[in-house]
Amino acid sequence: MSNRHIVILGNGITGVTAARYIRKRCDDRITVVSGESEHHFSRTALMYIFMGDLTYQDTKPYSDDFWPKNRIELKHGWVEQIDTGNQRLNFQGGDFLSYDELILATGARPNKFGWPGQDLEGVQGLYSYQDLENMEKYAPTTRRAVIAGGGLIGVEVAEMLLSRGIEVTFLVREKLFWNSVLPGGDAALVGREILRHGVDLRMESELKEVLSDSKGRARAVVTKSGEEIPCEMVFLTAGVSPNVALAKDAGVACDRGILVDSCFRTSTPHVWAGGDCAQHREVPPGRRPVEQVWYTGKIHGEHIAANLCGEERTYKPGIWFNSAKFFDIEYQTYGVVLSQPTPAEEDFFWEDKDGRISIRLRFEKESGAVTGVNVFGLRHRHVVWEHWIAGKIPVTDVLSDLGAANFDPEFYHQYEPDILAAFQAEFPQFPARLRTRKGLFSDFIKNLFAHRGTEVTEVGA
């Protein structure tokens, strides 16, 4: 099986993870193709380049000599067409590359919903390096920008623009920020943080069209309520869609994304897909068909590498988790927390008096088993929540050991007693008593896992 030529289209996290893990397993020739950039960089860090926290060079997770050292060839160029019949990629400019196996890791692009003026100069999303270049190009001549679409990218763009002294108007369709994903209290907390930083945040407000100046650059937006807001840049941040055009043209089966089985094979022989561009035919429990986050791209890449090298590995990503930062407030989520609890779930929400720190728990009414958590302004320990949720640990035990999940820096105020008191007031039927505090890391984690068996049986009483 050696001496195949494996070509990876896309040098994002999925593509390079696949390349690295293939190289760990075998000696095949590997080429990573990208039109976006010569080397892999972390697109999650684009905002930090713009704000001057990092240089582009700083955002490369591997130094430039990593690739030749690991015999991973890099080809910088845009692919025009995938010829699955002859198993080759045709590049713009006439170049081509033959493959034995092809991995599509083409990523995604900002959604455009057919707004008039959406392709004007100064109108863009933020996903690729080219988006950053455009931002740099137009920012110096921008006094006000309008961001349309509330979500993680929108908040990042707002922070970026404010760092350059550009005023920001933020149009959000929902009543509360990102309320389609976040429950009410959480969404309100994020909304307050956005306002605190001086963003002109407009809820229940939607983009209708972008108006052009005489030179084809955005000069204003019109909202659905008919208001005209003058601006020099418009950011479209209502989610992203998989890049499927090349695959579709090549006859690879696509829906929203490139369709893959649980081993990341597409409908076309010798063609695989993963990352932001892929859509699972079978959706693992608690997950979604298209998952466009950094770590899923990484897991996809690892799985493709294993399967390509003959180890059958089906996709079992485990407990959902994610994190983000809304200006100065960090957010982490583990398990499933829908914006509304299901009828079988209880919901517990606590926030501190300033409304900048919060925790939300979801647990089953019957068994008390925890199913998910959102924390804002607190850092929690991934390993502990994974254990609690996968093990269906009852909320009583979880709250009693809540200190075990505390991942805040040393000397930080510990909120566990307040959280527990609020919980007891609301759910006296789940009596918990605080038995672990952060500070004795070794002991409390050890105890937590050592006594797991017995504690589970006591629960829910």
Next chain:
Amino acid sequence: MNDLTSNLSYESHSIAHSGDRLGVLEKTALAFVASGLLLLAASLFGVSSKMPEATRALWLAVAWASIAGGGLTFGLHKHLTDKPGIRNNRKTTDSLTARGAWGWSLAILLTSFYIVLYWFPGLLDGLIRLHDPLSQALRGKAADQWFVYGTFYTFAILVMGAKAIAKYRHSRYQILRTSVIMITQLGFAYLLPAVFAKLNQPEVYLSYLWPLAYDKLFPGTLDQFLQAGNIGFFIVGWFVIGTLIATPVLTYFYGKRWYCSWVCGCGGLANTAGDSFRQNSDKSLKAWKIERWTIHSVLALIVILTTLLWFEPVMPDVLKGPVYLLRQWYGFLIGAAFAGVIGVGFYPLMGTRVWCRFGCPMAAILGLLQRFNSRFRITTNGAQCISCGNCSKYCEMGIDVRHYAQRGQNIIRASCVGCGLCAAVCPRGVLSLENGPKDDRYNHEKGLSLLGDLKSL
């Protein structure tokens, strides 16, 4: 771009980067700092021991009040007018912090100051005489170049420490750590030695142990202390216990940070006055390789030198010559050129911990202890890392933190001084400085410290 600009109804350059303009208050504050420094510089030409003490005292007081007042106003205003939180904007574009013209100028200025201080102190005579009144008050004797240097050093740590606290006021770890550094410098490395001097006792800095204060375990030095009576006995006990017992015990429990980031004046200066330059440390593998050679060579040198000094009485004929030479060269090359000139002079170019990372033998010992016999680690939180690179960028020791974090591995590196900034700048809550059982420090799979247990679920 010109076309675009002219199209707009306002001037483009007045909009962009409006955030980095200095306000009137900040400009005034900087003017005070500058005039204070000029006053000090003027003393180089106009002050001698003939000038009345009262005049010198006033001159000195006005100069330092101006520097400290201006510095505090500037630093506090800069950070307190911004919201609490991590603000590293424009670090990679500002001339001062990104090795531009300002950065180079400052580096040249600092380096020149150290060269004069170490090898041409005669040029500083006016400045030294200016500090006589303060030295008389504190130490009961005339100033020398090291007292002047200590005064500069302590002012820098106190003023810039206040700025650092304002900058990191959202983090109790940083507030506490910086406060302890400031108090240690003022008390243990400035006032207490002065009190000793006033009592006619050895003027020692208790915050520097062997081998950083390399002569502290030399037989001759110990003799000298022991002849000084009770305080001398205390000092000898302090250095012996500090080096042989406290160092390994504290490092076992807390890692080298107990010293490098909470006590040591070199670390203190780096984390206060030097904080704006921490990102300029070299993160390359090559730098790490060089670092391991240089720092352990210095350690070997000082261990050899100390051992030879203890053996010297046994075979004085053989050892006297080489030991004298070695001692002189160590003092010149390591004590002065490396620790001082390069260590601080190169802040704006190579980051703030050049000495700590490439040269300090104390850091080398603490590093070996931390690497092989300590409960300290930086824990990586599961698989939350997004490889953004902030942790590596702002590591003053040049550790490529991301290399470990993105693989889900904990970070256990000899050089880590535990300043806590990697954890602070992480936008996803991935890193945490922790002490825990030695056996589960490394987690290569996913950073899940109890992976075995979890797999059985």
